[in-house]
Amino acid sequence: MKVLRSGWLRWLVIVLALLLFAFLLFLVWAHRPPIAEITPPPRTAFAAAEIRRGENLARIGNCVSCHQSAHGRPFAGGYGVQSPFGTIYGTNITPDAQTGIGRWSLEAFTRSMREGVSRDGRHLYPAFPYTHYTLVSDADLRALYAYFMTRDPVRAEAPVNELPLPLKFRPFIAGWKLLFFEPDRFRRDPDQSAEWNRGAYLGEGLAHCSACHSPRNWLGAEQRSEAYNGGWSAGWYAPPLNETSPAVRAWTARRLQSYLRTGLSVHHAAAAGPMGPVTHNLARADEADVRALSSYYAWWMRDAPASNREPPLADRSETARRAHPAGAALFAGACATCHEPGATMMALGGRPALPLGSPLHERHPHDTIQIILNGLQPPVDEAGPFMPAYRDILTDRQVAQLVAYLRTRYGSGPEWPDLVEEVTEARENSAP
Numbered sequence: 509m510k511v512l513r514s515g516w517l518r519w520l521v522i523v524l525a526l527l528l529f530a531f532l533l534f535l536v537w538a539h540r541p542p543i544a545e546i547t548p549p550p551r552t553a554f555a556a557a558e559i560r561r562g563e564n565l566a567r568i569g570n571c572v573s574c575h576q577s578a579h580g581r582p583f584a585g586g587y588g589v590q591s592p593f594g595t596i597y598g599t600n601i602t603p604d605a606q607t608g609i610g611r612w613s614l615e616a617f618t619r620s621m622r623e624g625v626s627r628d629g630r631h632l633y634p635a636f637p638y639t640h641y642t643l644v645s646d647a648d649l650r651a652l653y654a655y656f657m658t659r660d661p662v663r664a665e666a667p668v669n670e671l672p673l674p675l676k677f678r679p680f681i682a683g684w685k686l687l688f689f690e691p692d693r694f695r696r697d698p699d700q701s702a703e704w705n706r707g708a709y710l711g712e713g714l715a716h717c718s719a720c721h722s723p724r725n726w727l728g729a730e731q732r733s734e735a736y737n738g739g740w741s742a743g744w745y746a747p748p749l750n751e752t753s754p755a756v757r758a759w760t761a762r763r764l765q766s767y768l769r770t771g772l773s774v775h776h777a778a779a780a781g782p783m784g785p786v787t788h789n790l791a792r793a794d795e796a797d798v799r800a801l802s803s804y805y806a807w808w809m810r811d812a813p814a815s816n817r818e819p820p821l822a823d824r825s826e827t828a829r830r831a832h833p834a835g836a837a838l839f840a841g842a843c844a845t846c847h848e849p850g851a852t853m854m855a856l857g858g859r860p861a862l863p864l865g866s867p868l869h870e871r872h873p874h875d876t877i878q879i880i881l882n883g884l885q886p887p888v889d890e891a892g893p894f895m896p897a898y899r900d901i902l903t904d905r906q907v908a909q910l911v912a913y914l915r916t917r918y919g920s921g922p923e924w925p926d927l928v929e930e931v932t933e934a935r936e937n938s939a940p
């Protein structure tokens with residue numbers, strides 16, 4: 509081996525060998541063993557009360573939102589969770605023996621919820637919010653397991669994730685976990701009430717509210733130091749739930765309770781976008797649990813501006829008309845029948861006026877744009893009125909004109925910049 513004796517080539521070989529060795533060490537370290545398959549347990553293996561408890565917990569955990577596709581069966585998977593890196597699909601968590609979790613033991617289920625590791629040992633992407641589910645108690649995991657193992661099995665394979673090549677390599681997730689994740693358990697705060705602690709346990713754990721309502725770093729990890737400072741979900745802005753809440757009316761526990769259980773707070777607005785399904789699930793969850801969540805988040809927002817002073821409602825209709833005449837004309841034609849003061853929807857239907865909702869007071873225009881482009885589903889158990897989608901009726905420029913007009917007329921904060929580009933982007937990213 510003459511070449512090896514001379515100069516840089518030898519060093520190159522040594523460095524490559526070291527790198528290979530380090531990579532092998534990494535693979536060994538990242539490895540998780542599979543947990544043995546079991547024969548699918550019969551329904552009778554689970555007590556009815558346990559299953560009912562699990563059902564409530566599944567609603568609080570919002571499991572169905574990510575584990576059901578638009579036209580699919582509940583929990584059969586196929587919903588694409590959007591991340592800045594690509595789309596990751598919720599898998600089939602019905603007890604189908606081949607494509608679901610029918611052959612999973614309680615131990616395998618528990619490991620996946622607490623450590624983000626699949627039964628076969630694969631690391632799972634944190635699009636599955638195990639960074640929160642890790643807080644769930646043993647008893648609650650048992651109840652969830654009982655609930656899922658007694659659903660109707662559905663044979664369905666989740667679509668392949670759409671990720672760039674290096675991120676498809678799951679052992680890298682172990683590196684992410686090393687940086688940003690530690691399996692943990694909920695710890696009570698003895699200085700707070702039992703209800704507060706119940707709300708904290710559910711909110712920080714199963715309900716994973718901060719997964720949407722907190723900012724994330726460039727590697728997609730929640731920034732705990734900025735908890736509840738506002739975050740993103742599927743092109744929607746989830747506004748802050750802390751002292752920076754933009755709401756113009758205080759979020760008291762009672763108002764939160766009605767918002768979370770009906771999808772509408774008459775002192776604020778309707779729950780739109782990804783918040784809609786959250787409220788549809790909480791509507792059928794245990795009332796005391798939702799009350800606990802409400803008092804916990806009212807506590808988070810106790811120092812928000814509106815909690816101290818509820819300002820009079822703005823209506824700068826003249827100023828707004830002069831600044832944005834095109835937007836004013838569009839509003840009069842397309843929106844006033846429902847939203848102008850005195851409209852039947854508000855006068856008789858008791859729906860909140862536009863300036864009460866947070867979207868027009870937020871740092872970002874995304875929620876207002878999304879609502880206009882895509883409309884709103886009716887709140888829980890309400891036949892209507894509901895807001896139609898304007899994506900096929902208005903151009904990007906028209907939506908931008910409307911948004912600018914509404915911000916000036918009813919909103920607060922500086923004008924939003926680059927509205928036309930924002931609308932174009934929102935339209936592309938939320939194509940039905």
Ligand code: HEC
Pocket residue numbers: 565566569570571572573574575589596597598599600601609617620621625626627631632633634635636637652714
């Ligand atoms: C925000 C979306 C989201 C929510 C909410 C969610 N999941 Fe998931 N879940 C996912 C995604 C995405 C995956 C697949 C991750 C992957 O492929 O790495 C997954 C995977 C899983 C797995 C592993 C399945 C397997 O085959 O490896 C289990 C078990 C699971 N979820 C259970 C639940 C339960 C129980 C709930 C409710 C308490 C829940 N999930 C709520 C997104 C979600």
Ligand code: HEC
Pocket residue numbers: 570711715716717718719720721741744745746747749753754755759764767776778779780781782783786801805865866867875
């Ligand atoms: C899947 C993402 C997601 C999850 C999970 C989620 N939210 Fe939201 N939430 C949003 C989005 C997006 C909005 C803004 C929608 C709108 O304008 O109506 C929102 C709006 C809200 C609002 C209205 C704030 C305001 O000032 O208008 C409250 C309150 C709220 N969420 C509380 C919660 C609580 C409590 C939980 C946990 C039980 C939760 N959210 C879980 C996405 C989410």
Ligand code: HEC
Pocket residue numbers: 776777778839842843844845846847853859860861862863864865866867868876879880884893894895896898910
């Ligand atoms: C058929 C009645 C109807 C029409 C027409 C309508 N909306 Fe709505 N809109 C609603 C309902 C219902 C809600 C949900 C209740 C609420 O939040 O006040 C809503 C909510 C909103 C919200 C979010 C709530 C808030 O306070 O921020 C905005 C923004 C909005 N509409 C803008 C518009 C614009 C702009 C137009 C015209 C392009 C329009 N709407 C046309 C019924 C309507």
